[in-house]
Amino acid sequence: MFLVFASLLFLIIASVMLGKKNLWVAQGLFKIREWIALQPMGIWVVAGFFISYVLFFFIPIFLNTRGVMLQNLGDVPTTMLVGSDHQVIVEGMSRDFFFTEPKFVIRAYPYPPFTLLFHTMFLPFHSVGSYWAISFLTLTAFALVGFFIPVQFNQQKKMTILPTFYFITGLFSYGFQFELERGQFNLISVSLALTSIWIFHKYPKIRWLSYLFFTMAVQLKMYPLIFILGLIDNWQDWKGISKRFVLLGVMNFVTLFILGYKNFITYLQVIKQYAADGAATSNWIGGHSISAFVNLLSATITGEYVNPDWVWLQILFTLIVLICFAIIVYRAYKQNLPGPNAALLLGCAVLAQLLPSVSFDYTLSMMPVVLALVFSDIRKIDRGLSASIFLLILGMAYGSVQFSFTQKLVTAEMLFINPSMILLLVSAFPALFLLMVSALGLGFSQNITTQMKSQP
Incomplete structure (x- = not known):
C-alpha cells in the first residue's frame, strides 16, 4: 500500500x-x-480493493510464516452464542421493562428508549427464532439500501458495475458478518436514515414519511443524526432548512420520552457514564474511533491506555477530520445541486464512525451500502490523474475495512517489527481516515460532480 x-x-x-x-x-x-x-473509474476502485485483498486475505491465509493454510484465524470475534447483543436487549431490557414491576429499570447500554420499544416485536419469539428474525431483517435492510435504492437513483434505473461490486463484496465483509454475529441493528438504523433521504428527494409529497423514518433511525442509534445533511434539497433556502431541522429536532427530543420521564433520565445517566468511561471501554483493537486508536497507540508505545500526554493527538485527529468534513459540506453548499450530495453522504458515514468514543467494527457494515449509494449515478467525473489516485485510495481503504483485524495482524507481523506500525495496519481507523480524505479529494477533483439524480 x-x-x-x-x-x-x-x-x-x-x-x-x-x-x-x-x-x-x-x-x-x-x-x-x-x-x-x-481509464474507467471502476478500474481504480477494484485495483485498490485487490491490493487490500492480497495484503489482508491472500497473504495471511496462504503465504504466512507457518507454511500452512490458516483457516481458523477467527475472522469475527465471536461470543459463546450468536446474537448476544440482541438477546441482551430483548431478554434483559425489553422483556424486563414491559413485563416486570417496577417498569423503571437501569440499563447498561446507551440506547435511546425507543430501542426497547422496537425490540418488543421480537418478544413473541424464543431466543433462536428472535435471532433469526433480526438476522433476516438486517439482511433485508442491506438489500434495500445496497441494491434497490441505488437502482432508483440511477438515471437509467439499473444496477451499474460499482454499486454491484460494493453490494456483493459487502455481503461477505467482516463488518456485515460481525453485525449478524452480535445481532446488532446498525444496518437497520442506517437503512432507515438512507431510505428517508431517498423518499425526501424522490417523493416530496410524502416527506412526512421521510421524517418518520429519519426519527426512527436516530432513536435506534443516535449517530445517524449526522445524515440530516442529506435532507437538504436547496442549500440556499436557509429558512426552509432551519424549519426542517427544528422540526426534526423537536420530533427526536419528544420521542426520547416515549417510555416516560424516568426512563429518559436513565438514558441521560447512561450516556453520561459512557462519556466518562469512554476511554476505558474503547481500548479494543476491534474499535475504530479516534479515541480508541489514540489510546491503543499510547498503550503500544508507553504502556498506558489513558495517557494525558497523548490528548493532543486525539485533538489533532479530531480537528483534521472535522475540517475535512466541513470542507465537504461547504463544497456541497457551493454546488447546490438537486439531490443528496454523494461525497457528503460518504463523509457523514465516516464521521459517524470516527467521532463517538465507543465505535466497534460492526458499524463497518454500513460502508458497502453507503458506497453503493454514492456511486449509484455519477453524472460527470473528470477522469484525471488526481481523481484516479483518490479512487485508488478509496478502493484500498474500503478493501481494508472488509477484512478482520485477525487477518491483518498476520500480514502486519510479517511486514513490520515496530508495534506502532503494526497497529497502523491492523486498526480500521487509518482506513476510515483515508475514506474521509478520499471523499474530500474526489469532491475537489476538477470537473467532478458526485451528485445523484433526484427527480422522480
Missing part, C-alpha cells in the same frame, strides 16, 4: 518537474498520466 502511494507520488512530482520538454522520460511519464486519466 505504501509502495503504491510512493509510486503515484513520484509519478506526479516527476512529470511536473520535467514539464513538457522533448525528453523521452518526460514523454513517457505524460503518456502514463494520459493512460491513467482515460
Whole structure:
C-alpha cells in the first residue's frame, strides 16, 4: 500500500518537474498520466480493493510464516452464542421493562428508549427464532439500501458495475458478518436514515414519511443524526432548512420520552457514564474511533491506555477530520445541486464512525451500502490523474475495512517489527481516515460532480 502511494507520488512530482520538454522520460511519464486519466473509474476502485485483498486475505491465509493454510484465524470475534447483543436487549431490557414491576429499570447500554420499544416485536419469539428474525431483517435492510435504492437513483434505473461490486463484496465483509454475529441493528438504523433521504428527494409529497423514518433511525442509534445533511434539497433556502431541522429536532427530543420521564433520565445517566468511561471501554483493537486508536497507540508505545500526554493527538485527529468534513459540506453548499450530495453522504458515514468514543467494527457494515449509494449515478467525473489516485485510495481503504483485524495482524507481523506500525495496519481507523480524505479529494477533483439524480 505504501509502495503504491510512493509510486503515484513520484509519478506526479516527476512529470511536473520535467514539464513538457522533448525528453523521452518526460514523454513517457505524460503518456502514463494520459493512460491513467482515460481509464474507467471502476478500474481504480477494484485495483485498490485487490491490493487490500492480497495484503489482508491472500497473504495471511496462504503465504504466512507457518507454511500452512490458516483457516481458523477467527475472522469475527465471536461470543459463546450468536446474537448476544440482541438477546441482551430483548431478554434483559425489553422483556424486563414491559413485563416486570417496577417498569423503571437501569440499563447498561446507551440506547435511546425507543430501542426497547422496537425490540418488543421480537418478544413473541424464543431466543433462536428472535435471532433469526433480526438476522433476516438486517439482511433485508442491506438489500434495500445496497441494491434497490441505488437502482432508483440511477438515471437509467439499473444496477451499474460499482454499486454491484460494493453490494456483493459487502455481503461477505467482516463488518456485515460481525453485525449478524452480535445481532446488532446498525444496518437497520442506517437503512432507515438512507431510505428517508431517498423518499425526501424522490417523493416530496410524502416527506412526512421521510421524517418518520429519519426519527426512527436516530432513536435506534443516535449517530445517524449526522445524515440530516442529506435532507437538504436547496442549500440556499436557509429558512426552509432551519424549519426542517427544528422540526426534526423537536420530533427526536419528544420521542426520547416515549417510555416516560424516568426512563429518559436513565438514558441521560447512561450516556453520561459512557462519556466518562469512554476511554476505558474503547481500548479494543476491534474499535475504530479516534479515541480508541489514540489510546491503543499510547498503550503500544508507553504502556498506558489513558495517557494525558497523548490528548493532543486525539485533538489533532479530531480537528483534521472535522475540517475535512466541513470542507465537504461547504463544497456541497457551493454546488447546490438537486439531490443528496454523494461525497457528503460518504463523509457523514465516516464521521459517524470516527467521532463517538465507543465505535466497534460492526458499524463497518454500513460502508458497502453507503458506497453503493454514492456511486449509484455519477453524472460527470473528470477522469484525471488526481481523481484516479483518490479512487485508488478509496478502493484500498474500503478493501481494508472488509477484512478482520485477525487477518491483518498476520500480514502486519510479517511486514513490520515496530508495534506502532503494526497497529497502523491492523486498526480500521487509518482506513476510515483515508475514506474521509478520499471523499474530500474526489469532491475537489476538477470537473467532478458526485451528485445523484433526484427527480422522480
